[in-house]
Amino acid sequence: MNFDLSEDQVALRDAIRSLCRGRFTGERVRKGFDQAMFDELATTGVFSLRADGFGWADAAITFEELGRAVVPGPLVWTHLAHGVAEGIVTGLERPRDGAPALLEHLAVADGIAVVDDDGISLVPSDAVAGVTALDWPLDPLTPVHRIDALPTGERIGGRDEAAAWRRGGGLLTAAFEVGMAQACTEAATGYSLARRQFDRPIGSFQAVKHILADMVVRAEVARTAVHAAAVTMDDPGIGDRERALSGARLLAAEAAEKNAKGSLQVHGGIGFTWEADVHLYLKRAWMLSTAFGNVHVHADALAARLVR
Amino acid sequence: MDLRYSETDEAFRAELRTWLAGALSELPTPPARDDWPARVRYDTEWQRRLFDAGYAGISWPAEYGGRGASPSEQLVFLEETTRARAPYVGVNFVGTLHCGPTLIAEGTDAQKSAHLPRILRGEEVWCQCFSEPDAGSDLAGLRTRAVRDGDDYVVTGQKIWCSFGHVGDFGELLVRTDPDAAKHRGITWLILPMDLPGIDVRPIETVLGSSEFCEVFLDDVRVPAANRVGDENDGWRVTNVTLSFERGTAFVSEMVDALRLAEELAPDVHDLSDRRELAHVVAQLDALWALTKRNVSQAAHDGAPGPGAFMFKLAYSEARDRLGELCMRVLDRGAFDIHDERVEERLRTLSLPIAAGTSQIQRNIIGERLLGLPKEQPWPRSA
Numbered sequence: 001m002n003f004d005l006s007e008d009q010v011a012l013r014d015a016i017r018s019l020c021r022g023r024f025t026g027e028r029v030r031k032g033f034d035q036a037m038f039d040e041l042a043t044t045g046v047f048s049l050r051a052d053g054f055g056w057a058d059a060a061i062t063f064e065e066l067g068r069a070v071v072p073g074p075l076v077w078t079h080l081a082h083g084v085a086e087g088i089v090t091g092l093e094r095p096r097d098g099a100p101a102l103l104e105h106l107a108v109a110d111g112i113a114v115v116d117d118d119g120i121s122l123v124p125s126d127a128v129a130g131v132t133a134l135d136w137p138l139d140p141l142t143p144v145h146r147i148d149a150l151p152t153g154e155r156i157g158g159r160d161e162a163a164a165w166r167r168g169g170g171l172l173t174a175a176f177e178v179g180m181a182q183a184c185t186e187a188a189t190g191y192s193l194a195r196r197q198f199d200r201p202i203g204s205f206q207a208v209k210h211i212l213a214d215m216v217v218r219a220e221v222a223r224t225a226v227h228a229a230a231v232t233m234d235d236p237g238i239g240d241r242e243r244a245l246s247g248a249r250l251l252a253a254e255a256a257e258k259n260a261k262g263s264l265q266v267h268g269g270i271g272f273t274w275e276a277d278v279h280l281y282l283k284r285a286w287m288l289s290t291a292f293g294n295v296h297v298h299a300d301a302l303a304a305r306l307v308r
Numbered sequence: 309m310d311l312r313y314s315e316t317d318e319a320f321r322a323e324l325r326t327w328l329a330g331a332l333s334e335l336p337t338p339p340a341r342d343d344w345p346a347r348v349r350y351d352t353e354w355q356r357r358l359f360d361a362g363y364a365g366i367s368w369p370a371e372y373g374g375r376g377a378s379p380s381e382q383l384v385f386l387e388e389t390t391r392a393r394a395p396y397v398g399v400n401f402v403g404t405l406h407c408g409p410t411l412i413a414e415g416t417d418a419q420k421s422a423h424l425p426r427i428l429r430g431e432e433v434w435c436q437c438f439s440e441p442d443a444g445s446d447l448a449g450l451r452t453r454a455v456r457d458g459d460d461y462v463v464t465g466q467k468i469w470c471s472f473g474h475v476g477d478f479g480e481l482l483v484r485t486d487p488d489a490a491k492h493r494g495i496t497w498l499i500l501p502m503d504l505p506g507i508d509v510r511p512i513e514t515v516l517g518s519s520e521f522c523e524v525f526l527d528d529v530r531v532p533a534a535n536r537v538g539d540e541n542d543g544w545r546v547t548n549v550t551l552s553f554e555r556g557t558a559f560v561s562e563m564v565d566a567l568r569l570a571e572e573l574a575p576d577v578h579d580l581s582d583r584r585e586l587a588h589v590v591a592q593l594d595a596l597w598a599l600t601k602r603n604v605s606q607a608a609h610d611g612a613p614g615p616g617a618f619m620f621k622l623a624y625s626e627a628r629d630r631l632g633e634l635c636m637r638v639l640d641r642g643a644f645d646i647h648d649e650r651v652e653e654r655l656r657t658l659s660l661p662i663a664a665g666t667s668q669i670q671r672n673i674i675g676e677r678l679l680g681l682p683k684e685q686p687w688p689r690s691a
């Protein structure tokens with residue numbers, strides 16, 4: 001057993017991190033997702049990673065770094081759809097009882113993957129009718145459309161594939177959330193060292209220091225859970241995959257949300273502004289917490305694994 | 309990054325399981341909480357059985373009676389003994405988890421051979437005499453004085469909260485040897501035989517209604533200078549060695565036990581919000597188990613356990629507190645009886661955020677050492 005990142009994984013992490021530092025700066029990220037961004041990520045292998053022989057653990061490490069930079073876009077769906085559908089793919093769970101669907105990133109997508117208990121369908125994005133764009137989506141980097149009637153589309157996978165996509169999507173979303181939680185800790189720590197009040201850095205005040213300590217622990221514990229879930233997905237013989245995944249998802253969603261709020265608090269007034277990045281993290285955290293099963297879904301799933 | 313145990317580890321597991329099945333079936337009934345002579349007998353006899361079977365000090369060097377096994381076998385050992393509900397380390401806690409590792413790192417050859425094998429055989433019970441009435445979180449402010457006189461240190465002062473103080477054969481004792489030096493610089497670490505003249509041990513009753521720790525009064529106690537671990541006035545560094553063991557690994561086995569408790573509670577949890585809370589707690593405990601594996605892997609790799617070791621105790625205390633609260637809610641009026649294992653655990657674990665460095669102190673350490681935040685400004689000294 002060696003539950004530390006391998007040398008190759010450290011190299012992978014560093015490569016994605018430096019890609020994000022160089023190419024996906026705050027300014028670029030704030031312009032939102034576009035074809036050029038997709039092309040760059042595709043060239044790096046973000047979407048084809050597992051087809052190229054890497055495992056879920058490597059994919060998780062990659063998405064953690066993308067989360068750190070809050071890179072926008074239907075990254076998880078496009079990764080899942082690699083090899084099954086061409087181009088940029090967005091997706092959602094089929095709304096129950098004909099309820100209207102809210103869908104992210106429709107305008108840039110080539111296809112829409114729709115998952116339900118029986119399988120996965122693909123709907124070409126120009127085949128949907130009755131579409132309205134929300135003029136003010138929660139996360140300014142994630143455009144949202146309301147779709148009144150979602151066509152049935154073409155079946156591209158059955159029950160097993162649907163279950164696998166939900167697992168994989170949950171894992172990569174959790175990894176992304178962990179990256180966001182870490183970025184919030186780092187940003188808030190940096191600010192707490194630079195910002196002075198009462199003639200000293202605010203990070204020396206225990207009331208601030210303890211918020212930051214809780215943030216770093218929350219992110220690290222969630223990160224470990226995500227890595228354990230990823231390793232279990234690569235090697236299901238070592239443990240209960242569903243339990244590991246749901247646990248990771250619970251902790252990661254919580255870490256992303258609470259650390260964004262912690263960062264907002266540490267930033268003071270500036271944390272409440274449009275200009276600061278904090279709200280981008282918090283809003284994305286709220287949105288992602290609904291993807292591939294919200295916290296209640298995963299809490300119920302984990303609890304069910306305990307009484308078998 | 310992998311979590312698969314090696315074939316050697318699995319062979320060790322199989323062999324240990326077989327042994328545990330036999331050994332546990334012959335175990336006497338556990339003693340009552342307040343019957344200390346029986347508790348000492350029960351815990352040390354179990355330690356002796358582990359030793360005889362080659363399972364004591366799994367990761368200790370073989371030359372001191374340990375198994376000299378890999379850290380992953382240590383994890384297998386914790387997993388299997390806890391799952392099989394083998395006796396907890398109990399009164400052997402300080403000896404096997406604090407003092408032993410400290411002596412291995414800092415002791416003289418004579419100290420090692422005098423104590424390590426006896427600790428492993430269950431022949432010596434240890435206690436920790438660090439805290440004082442006026443030196444708790446600010447441990448370095450301790451005032452118990454030791455004055456060198458010939459081959460002895462003459463020690464006078466008062467210690468408090470010494471777990472197992474009333475049953476300990478030896479104590480880890482921190483004393484002030486240089487009252488003029490800065491507070492971290494004048495401290496010395498001594499091995500205290502608890503039967504020396506001038507020692508008065510008074511048990512303190514805890515919220516459990518039993519005496520889990522003691523006050524220790526020291527009045528001109530002559531401790532041989534040969535009992536000094538590390539150099540004179542270098543005791544703070546030696547102490548930090550001990551405290552790093554405490555933070556790193558000492559709570560892992562009870563964390564695995566908390567998982568067992570949570571899993572056993574599951575069938576009794578019917579309310580939806582309680583079930584979701586249980587899921588959160590289990591997610592945290594599973595993650596802490598994974599964090600332990602990460603710490604162990606990093607220690608094997610880099611020689612030091614990495615940042616996760618600083619975080620374990622804080623996160624564990626919180627998860628355990630949530631589990632305790634959940635138990636009380638699920639038991640409802642069933643919690644009126646303190647004999648229920650889960651009620652007793654709820655009470656016992658109230659001490660987790662206090663003992664071995666409070667959660668506030670843990671947050672200070674994490675903030676300052678891991679995040680590099682400045683210390684608070686010192687309080688102006690009163691003249």
Ligand SMILES: Cc1cc2nc3c(=O)[nH]c(=O)nc-3n(C[C@H](O)[C@H](O)[C@H](O)COP(=O)(O)OP(=O)(O)OC[C@H]3O[C@@H](n4cnc5c(N)ncnc54)[C@H](O)[C@@H]3O)c2cc1C
Nearest residue numbers: 436437438439444445469470471659662663664665666668
């Ligand atoms: C069950 C149990 C077993 C123990 N066993 C042993 C043992 O075997 N040997 C031994 O030597 N000791 C032992 N202890 C003592 C333990 O280490 C101390 O209780 C602990 O270090 C806290 O010290 P204190 O009790 O004096 O509290 P204090 O230090 O007085 O703290 C009181 C409160 O103030 C807070 N506080 C203090 N300083 C700061 C600060 N700088 N910043 C923020 N908050 C602060 C604390 O977090 C706490 O909430 C044990 C304690 C318990 C509960």
